[in-house]
Amino acid sequence: MTPIEKVEGRAIPFGLKNVDTDVIIPAKWLKTISREGLGKGAFETLRADPDNLFDQPEYRQAPILIAGDNFGCGSSREHAAWALGDLGIRVVIAPSYSDIFSGNAVKNGILPVVLPQAAIDRLMEVATTDPIHVDLDTQTVTTPFQDRFTFEIDPFRKMCLLNGLDEISLTEKSEAAIAAHEKKIASDQPWLIPATL
Template sequence: MKAVSKVEGRAYPFGLKNVDTDVIIPAPYLKTISRIGLGRGAFESVRAQPGNVFDDPEYAGAPIIIAGDNFGCGSSREHAAWALNDMGVEAVIAPSFSDIFSGNAFKNGIVTVVLPQEAIDRLMEVAKTDPINVDLENKVVTTPYQDRFEFEIDDFRRHCLINGLDEVGMTLAKADRITAHEQKLAQSQPWLVPTAV
């Protein structure tokens, strides 16, 4: 995973609430067996509408999306995070995220920043004309107008993002503990090994 400690640039002032992962990347694009190239299907139904922010040249290549409550709800498809990666998005700012999406985003180096609706409203305004800065080291979002919105983020996730850590590798280093757990289970819950596999 590539390390990320700050994201700076223009932001799509999207703003919608309950943006589901079918909207971020519709099912026909999930037939790929690769992680790359999904940007072409990102927000397809939104882009079908004239005047949408994603096709507005003002925001071309913006690394940030500003959205409403419950961003990334619905399907667990990590393709949503891969699609955002592919379109160059490195951070999403919203009042809340679905649990599965925020995990998927994190594992792909995308920072999910939770801020209250009032802050979102202000950032939606600023985004129309100016860049926004997400500082993961200091857990703060700033604008050229001295706006300063501090945010909370899980320390472990922040640590992994800033250092670009590979979770599988970290966990494999604990193989002894996993083995010990399995040995304990074999004694206490022997039925957990399926009988007919």
């Protein structure tokens, strides 16, 4: 996973609420057995409209996406995060996310920034003309017009994103605790282990 600390660039002023993962990446793109190349399917239905935001020259390769409430709701498909990453998105800024999507984003080096609607409204305005700066270390979003918004993030997620850490390697360090839990189940609740049919 690519570490992420500071991201500066144009932000797509998308702003829609309840954007579901079927909108981010339609089901037909889920037939792949790879994580690569899903950017071409990202927001496919919306991008069928030639005037769509994503394909305007100023927003092509924009690293930031501004969205509305409950972004990434619906399906658990991590393809949504892969598609955004392949599109060049490193940061999403929204008032709230579905729980599954925000976890998937972090695991793919995409920072989900949570800001109140008033801040989103202001950033949407700035995004139409100017770049936005996001700093994970200081947990701030700033604009060339002296706007400065701070955001909260779970410390573990922050550490993983800043260092580009692979969570499985971290968990493997807890081998003894996992083995102890397994041993306890085997002796206290043996019925929890399904029979071999």
